[in-house]
Amino acid sequence: MKRVLTVAVAAIICANTLPAQRLEALKPHGKRGFIDRTGKEIVKPLYDEIKSFHEGMAAVRLHAKWGFIDKSGREIIEPRYDHVEYFREGLAVAEQDHSWGFIDKTGKEVIPLKYSHANSFHEGRAAVKLNGKWGYIDKTGKEVIALEYGHAHHFSKGVAPVIYDGKWRFINKKGRETALLKYDIVKSFHKNIFVAELDGKLGFVDKSGKETVPPKYDGVSPFNSGFAIAILNGKYGYVDKSGKEIVPLKYDGAGFFSEGLAIVKLNGKWGFIDKSGKEIIQFIYDKASCFSEGLSNVKLNGKYGYIDKTGKETIPFKYDYADRFSEGLAHVQLNGKWGFIDKTGKEVIPLIYGSVSEYFSGGYATVSLNGKIIQIDRNGKEYNRHK
Numbered sequence: 259m260k261r262v263l264t265v266a267v268a269a270i271i272c273a274n275t276l277p278a279q280r281l282e283a284l285k286p287h288g289k290r291g292f293i294d295r296t297g298k299e300i301v302k303p304l305y306d307e308i309k310s311f312h313e314g315m316a317a318v319r320l321h322a323k324w325g326f327i328d329k330s331g332r333e334i335i336e337p338r339y340d341h342v343e344y345f346r347e348g349l350a351v352a353e354q355d356h357s358w359g360f361i362d363k364t365g366k367e368v369i370p371l372k373y374s375h376a377n378s379f380h381e382g383r384a385a386v387k388l389n390g391k392w393g394y395i396d397k398t399g400k401e402v403i404a405l406e407y408g409h410a411h412h413f414s415k416g417v418a419p420v421i422y423d424g425k426w427r428f429i430n431k432k433g434r435e436t437a438l439l440k441y442d443i444v445k446s447f448h449k450n451i452f453v454a455e456l457d458g459k460l461g462f463v464d465k466s467g468k469e470t471v472p473p474k475y476d477g478v479s480p481f482n483s484g485f486a487i488a489i490l491n492g493k494y495g496y497v498d499k500s501g502k503e504i505v506p507l508k509y510d511g512a513g514f515f516s517e518g519l520a521i522v523k524l525n526g527k528w529g530f531i532d533k534s535g536k537e538i539i540q541f542i543y544d545k546a547s548c549f550s551e552g553l554s555n556v557k558l559n560g561k562y563g564y565i566d567k568t569g570k571e572t573i574p575f576k577y578d579y580a581d582r583f584s585e586g587l588a589h590v591q592l593n594g595k596w597g598f599i600d601k602t603g604k605e606v607i608p609l610i611y612g613s614v615s616e617y618f619s620g621g622y623a624t625v626s627l628n629g630k631i632i633q634i635d636r637n638g639k640e641y642n643r644h645k
Contacts, residue, residue, distance in 0.1 A: 437467025584617035
C-alpha cells in the first residue's frame with residue numbers, strides 16, 4: 259500500500275480551506291505550551307510535545323509519557339501512557355507496557371488495556387487485536403465481532419475490509435460478509451471509497467465491492483472535488499469516480515483542484531488546468547501554489563508574486579518568498595524579513611519580522627521579532643510577547 263499517495267502525490271496538495279490556527283509558543287529549554295490568539299498563556303510551557311486538539315482534548319508528552327489537557331490548559335489525564343491516539347467518538351486509544359485499551363475524557367480506563375493492538379473508534383466500532391487475530395469491540399468493550407481475522411481496517415459507511423482465510427472481504431457491523439474481494443490489499447481510504455491493490459497496481463472499489471476505478475495505476479490520491487490524481491509510468495492525470503480519465507496522464511506533477519483550477523507540471527514548469535483538462539494558465543512558473551481567495555503565489559525568475567485565475571500578474575514578482583492569502587492577507591519575505599500584504603500588493607504590515615508561524619485566522623497571526631513571539635492583529639497591533 260506504499261504507493262497510495264497523500265502529500266507525496268505531487269509536491270503540492272491543496273486544501274479547500276486553510277487550517278484553523280493553532281497557536282503554540284515555543285518556550286525556553288524546548289518546552290511547549292499554548293497561547294491563545296491574543297497572546298494570553300493558556301497552557302504553561304511544561305511539555306516536551308503537544309498534539310492538536312480533537313474533541314476538546316490535546317495529547318501532551320512529558321519525558322516519554324503521554325497524557326491529555328483540555329482547552330483551558332488543565333491537565334485532565336496525567337502523562338503515564340507510552341502511546342495515545344486522538345480522542346474519537348469520546349474515547350482514545352492508550353497503550354502501556356505493550357498492552358492496548360481505551361480511556362474516556364476523565365482518564366478512566368473504560369476498556370481494559372489487554373489487547374496487543376487497537377485502532378480508534380469509527381462508527382461505534384474499534385478494531386482490536388489479541389493472540390494474533392483481529393476483531394471489533396463496541397464502546398462498552400464488548401467483542402461484537404469475533405477476533406478471527408488476519409487483519410481488519412476501520413468501518414466506513416457501514417462496512418470494513420478484513421482478511422479471513424487469506425482473502426479480503428467486506429463485513430458489516432454485525433460481522434456478516436457483504437462482499438468477497440479479489441484484491442491483494444484493500445484499505446479504507448476516503449468516505450465510502452476504498453483503495454484496492456492487485457498485482458502491484460492500484461484502483462478503487464465502493465462499499466458494495468464494485469470496482470469503480472480499475473487497479474492499473476502506480477499511485478492514486480484521495481478524491482477531491484470529484485477527482486483523484488492517478489500516476490502511471492511517472493505521468494500524472496486525473497480520474498473521476500467512475501474511472502474515466504478526465505485529464506490525460508501526461509504531466510510530471512499535479513495537485514488537487516482548488517477554486518476550480520489545479521496545478522500541473524510539464525517539462526519542468528508549472529501551470530494550471532480546469533476540470534475539463536483545458537490548460538488555462540501557461541506553463542512558465544518555477545513554483546506555484548493552489549489558488550486561495552482568488553490568487554496564487556507563484557515563482558518566476560527567482561522571485562515570487564501573485565497571479566489571478568486568468569494568469570494576469572496582480573502583484574509584482576519581487577519577493578524572496580510569498581505564501582497563500584488568508585482573511586485577505588498573505589505573508590511575504592524580502593531580504594530576510596517578513597510582513598503582510600493585501601490583495602492589491604500594499605504592504606499593510608511592515609516587513610520587519612524574523613519569522614511568521616501562522617496564516618491569519620480569526621483576525622490574528624503569530625510572528626517573531628528580536629527572538630520573541632508576538633501576536634498581531636490585521637492592523638499590525640501587537641499583543642502579548644513571549645520569550
